[in-house]
Amino acid sequence: MTVRRGVLIGPLAVLLSGCLSGCAGEPPLRAAPLPVVSDTPAPTGAPIDPDILKKHDATIRHSDNLRPIAGVNNPPPFDTAAAIGTDLAFTGNHAIAGNYEGFTVYDVSAPERPVIVSQVYCPGPQNDVTVSGNLLFLSVDLPMGGASCDPGVSGRTWEGLRIFDITDKAAPKYVGAVATPCGSHTATLVSADARNVILYSSSAPSRLGGGAGAACERNKGRLTVVKVPVGDPARAAVAATPVVLDDGGTALPEPFGYGGCHDVTVFAAKKLAAASCIGDGLLLDVTDPYDPRVLDRVQDPEHFGYWHSAVFTRDGERVVFSDEFGAGRSVVCDPKTGPQLGGNGVYAIENGRLKLLGYFKIPRPQLAPKTCSAHNGSLVPARGKDMMVQGWYDGGVSVIDFTDPARAREIAYFQREKSPFDHGGSWAAYFYAGHIYSSDMIAGLDVLKLTGVPLDPALPGEFNPQTQR
Template identity: 45%
Template sequence: MISTKLAAAVCAALLLASACATPEREAQRVGTAPPVVPGTSQPATAPSGSASADDDVMTSDNVKLVANLPRQAPLNGPMAWNSDLAFQGTYAYVGNFNGFSVVDIADPTQPKLVSSVSCPGQQNDVSVHGDLLILSVDETRSDETCTSKHGTKWEGLRLFDISDKKSPKYVSSVATNCGSHTHTMIPGKDGQTLYVYVSSPGPSPDSETCPSPHELIQVVEIPLKDPKSAKVVSSPDIFPDGQQGSFLHGCHDVTAFPEKNLAAAACFGDGVLLDITDPVKPVVLQQVRDTENFDIWHSATFNNDATKVIFGDELGGGGMATCDSKTPETKGANAIYDLKDGKLVRRGYFKMPREQKDTENCVAHNGSLIPVAGKDIMVQGWYQGGVSVWDFTDSDNPKEIGFFERGPDGSGSVIAGSWSAYYYNGYIYSSDIIRGLDVIEISDPLTDPAKQVKMDDFNVQTQKIY
């Protein structure tokens, strides 16, 4: 998803008026600013979620919506968009441009809001490790605190103590060059250290926080017993052949597979395969490009045995209707790469197959594996294209096996729909930007074996073997 600086770059390159609004300008456009209760945790006062009564919900026969938990104050303003998800035990953590929420999913058919923390900052992508929650902030703020305003002084990572789910506490922050669009956790082998790869777009030459050049990622080291002492410990250049594209450098997203000592980085114009045996000093194994089909290399997903990598293309930065007959099936889609003898080899492409209206932003976005032994199956959010479940066991001939979607969003927002769709302990959880947390169930012979897999936690950018 586009940040303010990424939107500006995309607009300059593609002349996309629909993708050019900052949060402040968008709030002015709709006539009101997002409600904010700075630096607080708000306990749940709303009822638990129930199945949506939306008349425009459409699903395949094997998919049904079992619950919807709408956004709640203070995280429900016009630009208080829901973003990424993380899971731990019977809790889901929902990022939001104004902070994050903790949701009790012990009964997935009745999700209950436990707390909402107001802490504004794009995108607030979220991950969790033990009692630590990490937020990515890709927007310049006046300072690092939750009471900050839009400014020029700080962007990066914020850390929270989530030992008390009803009252998460801000712990500290780490400033990073060009902020943090997304981040990826790699647990240290000593069990005492957490490494975090920070991905961010840049450079912005006139920015105090985003100097040029920016062909790098940043590695933050967090001592788990003393997270306040977290700091940047390296800034490796992972582009031995330079970086494709002229208007953005750095990476959008990195997915790590620590058990395989591998990571795959989606870096705007490039895909990069990394050896992360030493997380502080990743080694480049291969750099690949697809100048014919890919616009913005957005995200990466390994299959369960790390013999394939899915790279997604966020054509237009999330602000365009690219799921239409005018856009080729290989653009704004997923490319399937086989990983053979340590090298990536491109095979087929997959794009959500239902044509969307020109008012519906739709492009490949965040998804995860559905853990089925011997099969390669993925669930993925496509903004207003909804949620697609697809099988890429045959790398050359991927196919959709289930879907969920709504009609065009009626809120008037340029951006809407499923930001992230992830499978966790028998259900699909979709973070809908405007409508809140959807809980979806798929019942299909291909995916039913996954219901026997129980996860203790799940952060999509840190893959495990299931």
């Protein structure tokens, strides 16, 4: 493991000049990365030509009410096409961005001037991030050489959750790991107290192959419950593997084969969870987190090809499920595909049952993406409204008003044109402490400002988008 420290921000005089890159059609300011000296081997592939990123930024379009106010490109060694940006988590004045090659800690106390506090090189797809107190968890869903970040370990036999102590944000420390059956594609913080952190690890078992095939077969239809002692995280262990799909899940076309759970969102106040299980959407009672109980299970082949993630409304009376049709390898939110597949379904929760109320897809006719479908998002705390922000890969970032589910509509957007690579665009877009943060798979971190929407006050705290309190 190598930690890199550095500030990626230009001189203050430059930042305060002009219109701060927020004028329509202009890209956000991006400072040149600081040089990094490291004895750790860099990721495979040559660094991306900075001119390619500049040209890509020059294609930015956005609505008048969603202004880009800052952007930070990935510095070495996360500056290759193989270093794919993934999910985000937040703690206090810090945003933490996962990457296929590790993770980056940003100081966002001044959102218009993000500062890189540290980088950790620790390859492990997807490296989705979850934070609890001073602990950070990285989800690794393909067999790696070992539990630690040591690139010299031979063989590919380990996958699961890696654990870091981030008490000192400038110097995260690897403190342990726990192997999980079929690996950890995503992880959800279910509960945490002074003694223990409880996580749900989802394995997305459509990723069969290699030495993990048998473990994935045995783990079909299960969640993995991981218990982490706060005082001794090295003793983290699998505490239970409850079945939530007794038939293993709804079968899907190849290459997916069968279902399983991709992601879980917990609504803590009501002890509910929405599990997006590739071929199925589940509503769970998680009163006993070690033994979740299925309240309802729905399939909707008209609208859903790959149940991916979910967002509850603030009162927990509704839930939005998202369809990552084709597992992010297809283009379904372009106009020629039509209004079905690859979007969001808004469901009412009535007596423990799910009822479809409406469906939404981004409407922009100018889209010409390489990859485009609904992906990760979170609520926007709009007064008197149900709103969310969401990443759509090459479809960019969309702010959606679904107060009337049958007439859900986009009220703001931010988008680059199609990626110059096989992948790109917004992996995740979340509202945190007054701003929207987007993790672009290639371009890095984007910070956006939403205006014209009455918002409830939002102070820095701890925010894992898959854990709603």
